[in-house]
Amino acid sequence: MTNQLCSLTLAQTLNKLQKKEIQMSEIVQSVLDSIKKQDSTIHAFLTQNEGLLGDVKAREKLPLAGLPIAVKDNICTKGLRTTASSLVLDKFLPQYTATIVEKVCQAGATIIGKTNLDAWAHGSSTETSQYGRTLNPRNTGHLPGGSSGGSAAAVAADMSIVAIGTETAGSIRQPAAWCGVVGLKPTYGRVSRYGVIAMASSTDSPGPIAKTVQDAAMMLNYLAGQDLHDPTTSPQAVPDFTQSLGKSIKGLKVGLLYQDIEGMEIVKSHIDTAAKVLTELGAKVEPTQALSPQYAISVYTIVQRGEVSSNLARYDGIRFGNDRTFFGDEAKRRIMLGTYTLSKGYADKYYLTAQKARTLFIQDYQKLFEKYDCLISATSPSFAKKIGVTENAAMFGELEDMLLEPSSITGLPGISVPCYKDPQTNLFIGLNIIAPMWREDRVIQIADAFEKATDWNTWKETK
């Protein structure tokens, strides 16, 4: 990472702007230079916003003063190509803008470009993107994770001050962990889905991918809140999430999950170390048991494939230019499986049974949260994997996101913060922190305390 303006955090940027030490146009130029220099290799962006400079100028006087942000390409932006990384939507220019983009733009942000993802957000690698994979800026022999891999890579490579991603089960937190950045998945219903190309409607949650916990909290302030266009958003009051920064975590009860299950060998010791850090900060950390995430994979796979098969039905070739033959293999697999699980005679056996099992997970967490203020685990059981690893691995995403699927199907808020960097490979491990519904403030509080107490965040030295 460089020490140029593009490597400033959101908080630093706004601070310097306020003091008139810099101008937003300089930041924008620095970000554009960074993209020009790196993105031919990294391939985080699918489309760049040609009207960027004009947009910046028009928004100078607003709170975010023209701040350039990267937006995942499954989020509709009026007049700016939106593909969901699928050739089916190769030429799709939305006629409207998603609520969350509208909100941040009204606050003064500008869209620098649209970022790569697994096609239709189906995957955890960006390798299913029909526009080619994104590479991990920390080590270009490795994957950035996904599906919000483009957004995470853009932030990690200082090609955007901050980014918006979407998570259905791990799609914000896992790429954030693999790219060594912060990813916050809000409570389901906290952030509007209107204008987000639907993947699994009952779990889709848009959220920020940022350089620091503070930046993520600041962004969530702009993204959160009820939207009259999305009846699944909650009228729940939205607190100022930055109020949770810098608060002591003394006395908080923390449950440590999944350390003893199969496949945790690589990350286990680093998560133990992270738990020790929290203990030193005054939290009471103890190992605890939850329903096996193996079951969450089944539940999630059935529910999600069913909803996918329904949500993709509208791309029937009548509109949008390209017909169904343009779907990639992964989308086709999911449509077929989902169609099967929803079909007559099987819906009871699969879809409805999965929904019942989902309730069991909700109850399991309710019980755990009677005892603990939050729960922690590894975000992913591995470091960023090597490019090409997803070939012939249809369930790659589900296995990678195993540790996150329980909190996704239950709609809980979670955050991933860097908690280890391998000195040889330059690759990261993320710590996943989850809390009860609507308690993003708590995950921010703990993540911020952890970030401040450790040196894993690569933007710390530039402060």
Add this chain to the structure above:
Amino acid sequence: MTPNYKLICGMEIHAELKTQSKMFCGCKNDPFHAPTSNSYTCPTCLGMPGALPVANKQAIEWTVKLGLALGCKINLFSKFDRKHYFYPDLPKGYQISQYDLPFCYDGQIETSEGLVRIRRIHLEEDTGKLLHKTVDGKKVSLIDFNRSSVPLIEIVTEPDITSAAQATEYSKKLRQILQYLDIANCDMEQGGMRLEANVSLQKPDQTELPNYKIELKNINSFRFLEQAVEYEISRQTTALDAGEDLHQETRGWNSTKNQSFVQRSKETAEDYRYFPDPDLPPIRFSEEQIEAIRVELPELQETIIKRWQDKYRLEPRFGHQLAKSHKLAEITDQLFSVAFTGGTDINKLASAIDNKKIVYDLESDVDKVITDFTTLHATETVNTADLDTIIQTVIKTNPDILTKFKQGQQQVMGFFMGQIMHQLKVKADPQQVHDALNKALENC
């Protein structure tokens, strides 16, 4: 029909609700008056990527209102489901409908041939409309989404209907109720109300329901419904008499040939892959909310007409027209009350309205209507001698007509009346003229 076969028939009727906005978006709900194709559309009713539905509260309340008017039970917990099928006029690839938890169930409508039980009433969205046209010499299919996502209710009966006439009577009654509650226009020609009859025949010794069902679809008039059901009865009778096995199929009605025809046979069951729509939270009603809707239910059309008949001796033929909607019924009720107190003949008043001699609609003022009616019937007394002179002149100048009258052709009276009234040049009381003419003719 061999008298031994018994008709087993149930109805499925769709009606578009006349809410201001569409079922799941804010677009105007007025497809028939839209200035151009696709003018009342937005990302949601166009099924654009990322767009989400928001349920129309009014449409839900109206569905419950209809349910209560038909004596239905109301599901306090209900939800919307996705019903999947591919058709170009269905932009999302699924229709938002209700599967296992409709808003209303277990109601009834009384007909002269017995009770017809309502199985369920559910709420869903309408589709767009396909137009097959020739543009620049090329045959093309176009889609108009003005109708896409217009609220549509479906009322399903039990198979209680036992004659074609009863099927029609039931359907007409349902339309009256929908119009009376002022929740649907039910314009049949424009597809605002669509009739579907499920018809099968039960054999003489059979107690269980037949194992097949013929769905008569897309019928857009009551007359065609009756014809189609009658036709099916005879067609199926012939088939069964010949020992044929009948199978599930969908048939349409060709009103030119007066025949039903196969549209789709259902060898394999359709699979709509229903599942709860995750975009729409379930709907929960409290008992109080249902009661609040019940309290607002107007006096039912049949009750109010019965009351007019009892109190004012209103002839049955005038009732429905004057109680078309409950708003109109309220005005009429007030009108009758005032007119009756003032000594006006209610049937004459109703007749004048029925013959459109007086302007009468939802905007009408009761006092103005009575004044109009009085003016209409104000007559000038005609001098008897003048009247007789004119009568004699008319009879004499039309000897051929007189001959016809003498041959017993009573209808020529009308001709004489017209001529006389015309020559009088004043507004005479027709009864006075009629009596004088009668007298004159007797003496001829």
